[in-house]
Amino acid sequence: MTSEVTLSRQRTLNAPATLLPMLLIVALAGIAIAAPVLAPYAPNTPLDIVASKSLPPSRIHWFGTDNISRDVFSRVLFGARVSLSVAAASVALSLAVGTSVGAVAAFAGGVWDAVLMRTIDVLLSIPRVLLLLAISAIAAPLPLVALIALIGLTGWFDVARLVRGEVQSLLTRDFILAARASGVRDSRLLRKHIVPHLLPTLAVSATLGIASTIALEAGLSYLGLGVQNPTASWGSIIQLGKGLIDTQWWLTLFPGLAALTAVLACNALGDALRDHYAP
Amino acid sequence: MTSSHHQSAPDAEVVHSEPLLSVQSLRVFFRATDRSIARAVDGISFSIDAGETVCLVGESGCGKSVTALSLLRLVPPPGRIEPGSTIRFRGEDLLTLADEPLRQIRGQHIAMILQEPSTALNPVLTVGDQVAEVVRVHTSASKREAWQRAVDMLTQVGIADPAVRARQYPHELSGGMRQRVMIAMALVMHPQLVIADEPTTALDVTIQAQILELLREMRAKSGMALLLITHDLGVVAEMASRVVVMYAGCVVEEAPVEALFARPSHPYTEGLLAAVPRLGAEQERLTTIPGTVPAATDWPSGCRFRERCAYAFDRCVTDEPTLVHVGPGHRAACHLVDAPERRLSHSVSHNVPRSVPHSAQPS
Numbered sequence: 001m002t003s004e005v006t007l008s009r010q011r012t013l014n015a016p017a018t019l020l021p022m023l024l025i026v027a028l029a030g031i032a033i034a035a036p037v038l039a040p041y042a043p044n045t046p047l048d049i050v051a052s053k054s055l056p057p058s059r060i061h062w063f064g065t066d067n068i069s070r071d072v073f074s075r076v077l078f079g080a081r082v083s084l085s086v087a088a089a090s091v092a093l094s095l096a097v098g099t100s101v102g103a104v105a106a107f108a109g110g111v112w113d114a115v116l117m118r119t120i121d122v123l124l125s126i127p128r129v130l131l132l133l134a135i136s137a138i139a140a141p142l143p144l145v146a147l148i149a150l151i152g153l154t155g156w157f158d159v160a161r162l163v164r165g166e167v168q169s170l171l172t173r174d175f176i177l178a179a180r181a182s183g184v185r186d187s188r189l190l191r192k193h194i195v196p197h198l199l200p201t202l203a204v205s206a207t208l209g210i211a212s213t214i215a216l217e218a219g220l221s222y223l224g225l226g227v228q229n230p231t232a233s234w235g236s237i238i239q240l241g242k243g244l245i246d247t248q249w250w251l252t253l254f255p256g257l258a259a260l261t262a263v264l265a266c267n268a269l270g271d272a273l274r275d276h277y278a279p
Numbered sequence: 280m281t282s283s284h285h286q287s288a289p290d291a292e293v294v295h296s297e298p299l300l301s302v303q304s305l306r307v308f309f310r311a312t313d314r315s316i317a318r319a320v321d322g323i324s325f326s327i328d329a330g331e332t333v334c335l336v337g338e339s340g341c342g343k344s345v346t347a348l349s350l351l352r353l354v355p356p357p358g359r360i361e362p363g364s365t366i367r368f369r370g371e372d373l374l375t376l377a378d379e380p381l382r383q384i385r386g387q388h389i390a391m392i393l394q395e396p397s398t399a400l401n402p403v404l405t406v407g408d409q410v411a412e413v414v415r416v417h418t419s420a421s422k423r424e425a426w427q428r429a430v431d432m433l434t435q436v437g438i439a440d441p442a443v444r445a446r447q448y449p450h451e452l453s454g455g456m457r458q459r460v461m462i463a464m465a466l467v468m469h470p471q472l473v474i475a476d477e478p479t480t481a482l483d484v485t486i487q488a489q490i491l492e493l494l495r496e497m498r499a500k501s502g503m504a505l506l507l508i509t510h511d512l513g514v515v516a517e518m519a520s521r522v523v524v525m526y527a528g529c530v531v532e533e534a535p536v537e538a539l540f541a542r543p544s545h546p547y548t549e550g551l552l553a554a555v556p557r558l559g560a561e562q563e564r565l566t567t568i569p570g571t572v573p574a575a576t577d578w579p580s581g582c583r584f585r586e587r588c589a590y591a592f593d594r595c596v597t598d599e600p601t602l603v604h605v606g607p608g609h610r611a612a613c614h615l616v617d618a619p620e621r622r623l624s625h626s627v628s629h630n631v632p633r634s635v636p637h638s639a640q641p642s
Contacts, residue, residue, distance in 0.1 A: 183382050
């Protein structure tokens, strides 16, 4: 068993199926962090509204410029910041809430479990995208923090179910019984004995969640209900190119490719992790 | 630590006013959603004196492990300890105790050793951490002090190179060593009572002997009482001062170890003794008790053993036998006690040994 675990872990780390998406994610995160250094122009300042308006890609403007003469390359780099951090932050929120609710349901059992799980069933029956559209349409324009909260607080239901199942099965394990028989408190039991065993599940859930959230944020921003101009996110750049794909295709193509790469990389990593932990 | 420093020899006659642990009419039922009730433990009583080793014996499914778990109120749902049961430890009723004082008793005054050391240790924590954790949750010891006590304890349970071993994970240790770690976890707070649920069943025979020896040694050193749950009569003969035999959720016989092996009074005990294979005995087939333990949802009327008992007669169907005195410290729940002549008429046809099997001789 020993060698099996270490072997498969090494296999995962070396396998191209894991390594490639991981490298991509690291690269994208690096770009997001280093955007102010990498970007040749300020992302939100028009350069020359007359001379540099709607230019196609060139050596000076790699991804062209938009209708108010902002450099699209710089905006895509800064957009990575917004898009990725919105996704990461809202998934973190989802995981935190979902893990807590799931663990409480599994620990408390009985009536609490039933109430929490039925509530989740009801919440899951509401289509998430429609709910988000409705709320952001009513409350638009949403500040970034509100957007993160909104996406995060509508994304934890699946996590809660997953964690509940996992904790329920962990609670029947002998080492949990042994810890309880040693006088370990429930809070410590959760922290020291249960949460570490949830990490694989949470890692898979997080990577897949980030992928879907990047797409969700891009979609909302494209509809003008997510990240608001002038703040650049991949979705909000694409929104500017709406209806102009035949003349100013660069407004759609480059941020679209960026989002596609990020979503693919996260999905691929999530799948690889899932295969590794639950083949 | 314990107040009683007497090292009770296995055969010492016990005459204390209050035993260390006293279980009275303990009933643990599992209620299924289809309203069937599994009466896993159905009104058992026994007690354990300080420093004593009591063996709880019986087949799988007779309620031994559930009994052990209920002593620390750790019966898994939907199992429930029924009202009317009492478990008194040092004069305190564990069943009415609030959660926090109960938690302090677990691991500190009553500790537990589980059967399967490979699953009873947390795979993601080092073994040193797991022993030290017991110290940490019961004392205000610093991390460093707790670690030191853990390493000391690992030394005492016979782990070579304990400082190195303490930093290893369970999968890096052999089965025998893992069980030593479990014992270290159980004993690190010097509990007065240790419950060991089949502690050697999952181990190789040679390792079994070492673990039993270790338990005996630790018991002698600390004066703790030991409740040893086993189905292995060889273990009983080697370890016990007193034996409690369980069948179908009830205690059917209770006796000092010598009396049990010399004069088993319940046909079930006889059957268990007869089923121990003997070296040099000229039999082709191993002796077994016919049939299996009935389902806990559907105990037979009267005596629960009657369907498997060669002596069963009409009274066994109608009346449930109660434990009656058959000798000093020796009680049995069998109607044969009142009708010994029925046993004689059968003993020839039914191969029941009248003497102690050699391999199960008390040492």
